[in-house]
Amino acid sequence: MRALPLALQSALDSGATTLCHGWRVTRRDGRVQGFTDHDRDLVLAGVTFRAGTIVAGSENALAQGLGVTGMEFGGALCDAALTEDDLAAGYYDGAAVDLFLIDWSDPAVSLLLRRGTIGEVRRADGAFAAELRSLSDALNQSRGRVFAGGCDADLGDARCGIDLAAPAHRATAAVVAVEGPLRLLAAGLDGFAPGTFSEGRISFTSGADAGFSVEVKSHAAGPSGAVLQLWQRPPSPLAPGDAFTVTAGCDKRFSTCRDRFANTANFRGFPHMPGNDLVLAIAVPGEGGHDGAVPS
Structure with missing residues (x-):
């Protein structure tokens, strides 16, 4: 009591x-x-x-x-x-x-x-x-590490080791047009392949949303510039001319870490851990079938 x-x-x-x-x-x-x-x-x-x-x-x-x-x-x-x-x-x-x-x-x-x-x-x-x-x-809530096929480090943190300040992983750009509360057309990202900034982070440096940062859902090529889709609506409406910096993202897959970032030694997942298919493994003549592999 x-x-x-x-x-x-x-x-x-x-x-x-x-x-x-x-x-x-x-x-x-x-x-x-x-x-x-x-x-x-x-x-x-x-x-x-x-x-x-x-x-x-x-x-x-x-x-x-x-x-x-x-x-x-x-x-x-x-x-x-x-x-x-x-x-x-x-x-x-x-x-x-x-x-x-x-x-x-x-x-x-x-x-x-x-x-x-x-x-x-x-x-x-x-x-x-x-x-x-x-x-x-x-x-x-989960605490500590989770054993999974994907990496549990954040791109650019101490465990990952990738330098997000490097020109290959960071860009300064500006809003050209606003196509919705979560979608914008940007200029200044022509030198980056589509998908480079997917799951990355954008930080606005001018305009009504200066100081606001949010994750990028997707980065695609548009007819007149790069198209960025955001996960969260900024506090104030975006406007053409708003400047921002954006850093690269990572989908946490081993193949991405190996082929795109050449950072295999720092991969923090378990890509060869048997998956759910192992439970369903059956005998199949020849090649193929359920072998328990995790897609890389």
Whole structure:
């Protein structure tokens, strides 16, 4: 049983409670925001919990196991609270959330009810709903290395060893045309074969999205320049002339590491590990059949 602070217990025993809820959100960029379902702003531990943001929470339910309990908090998307651009930029992905029970007549009297992180975020019609995951959710995630056919290093990291600053793996270019929120036509990449920057990373250096980085889904040749498809929509609309740098990507396959990067010695996968076909291996006359090989 949880022991309540004496002041809070006294307020509960009085029979006339003055309680509300507050959410303290610490974003990935370090910014701390406070929200409350009370009708005026409250200050707790140096953080202003803003009212009037139409933020509210669902039932605070706990359960055994590592599954997500379904608790959410949500509200309207507005400049005073959470903006759609900040959500699109990923600032709230995995953000830490502390849920407080607060005595609004004396905000120093409070109780931390729950602590967790933001999981899935849904937004539509000017509103958002964020799933809250408990701290035990971290125990449900993979830790350490996973034995698999593909490489588990990131291209350019210390384990990989490829220098992404080399001209063969890095380019500076600019947006020529925008063909959708996730698709752009670029100039300055003519010297690179299609696919060079697929699964790479693009960082904008000018325009409204300067400083924003995102993974590249695909790199293809277009009729008047290179076509880049992004995995995530930038916070602000792209515009012709926006400059960016882009680095090469890797599909984690052994053949790519060997043939494209000549980096076989640093490959961090297990390309010769038997695959699922080994379970289905059958006797087949002559050549062919299921031999358990992993495609390289």
